[in-house]
Amino acid sequence: MPFRVLIIGGPARVDYPRLATALDALLAHRLPDVEILTAGGPGIPALAACYARRRGFTLTVAPLNWGRHREAAEEARATHLAALADAAVLVGDPTGCHRLLDVVSDRKLRVVQVGLREVNAKRDAGAEEWPEPALKVPPPAGVGLPD
Numbered sequence: 001m002p003f004r005v006l007i008i009g010g011p012a013r014v015d016y017p018r019l020a021t022a023l024d025a026l027l028a029h030r031l032p033d034v035e036i037l038t039a040g041g042p043g044i045p046a047l048a049a050c051y052a053r054r055r056g057f058t059l060t061v062a063p064l065n066w067g068r069h070r071e072a073a074e075e076a077r078a079t080h081l082a083a084l085a086d087a088a089v090l091v092g093d094p095t096g097c098h099r100l101l102d103v104v105s106d107r108k109l110r111v112v113q114v115g116l117r118e119v120n121a122k123r124d125a126g127a128e129e130w131p132e133p134a135l136k137v138p139p140p141a142g143v144g145l146p147d
Contacts, residue, residue, distance in 0.1 A: 002035040002058060003027075004084050006109075007051075008100055009044025009091035016047055019091060022114045023051055026089060035060060037081050039100065044091045060084065078103040085109055 005027065027034055036052035038045040040063040052059035062077050069076040082103040090113045094101055104111060 002033045003030040004035045004037055004060075004086045005030075006037040006081050006085040006088040006100075006104065007044065007048035007091060008039075008088055008094075008097050008104070008111075009048075010093065010096040011041065011043035012092050013043060014047065014092060016050065019044075019047055019114070020051055020054070023089065024055075026112060026114075032056075034058075037062070037085055039063070039077060039081060048091075074099050075103075082107045082109065087112070089114055 007023075034055075035058040036048055037060045038048040038052075040049075040061040045061075049059055049061060051057075062081050064073040064077055066073045078100040081100065085104070085107075087110045088104050090097070090101065090111055092115065101111070
């Protein structure tokens with residue numbers, strides 16, 4: 001059975017190579033049997049899907065099903081994803097992800113936060129360089145997702 005990791009994040013744009021490096025470090029001892037879970041949508045969910053495809057991992061996307069669940073669609077998706085996951089990775093700011101984080105917390109899943117700052121599509125006025133994302137991982141040796 002694959003190790004299933006839920007990638008949580010909002011629509012922010014982050015540097016994909018740094019995100020991939022961080023996920024590689026966190027998942028190194030789980031290879032090759034890894035499944036990436038994501039809620040779908042733009043930003044972090046799209047980058048998680050790209051990461052899964054590029055690494056050849058199984059990808060499970062759970063978009064909102066408004067037709068079936070109506071007002072409870074977000075809760076149903078969060079419950080479904082948390083039930084599948086063995087651990088979670090929160091990328092960047094948790095804005096917009098609170099319901100999913102609550103359900104993950106209720107299930108007592110291990111959550112590792114990867115702190116990548118948002119990358120702006122345009123240069124800041126007068127800036128010489130593109131903003132440099134801050135990366136809080138890889139963790140120290142021996143620290144990663146749970147066994």
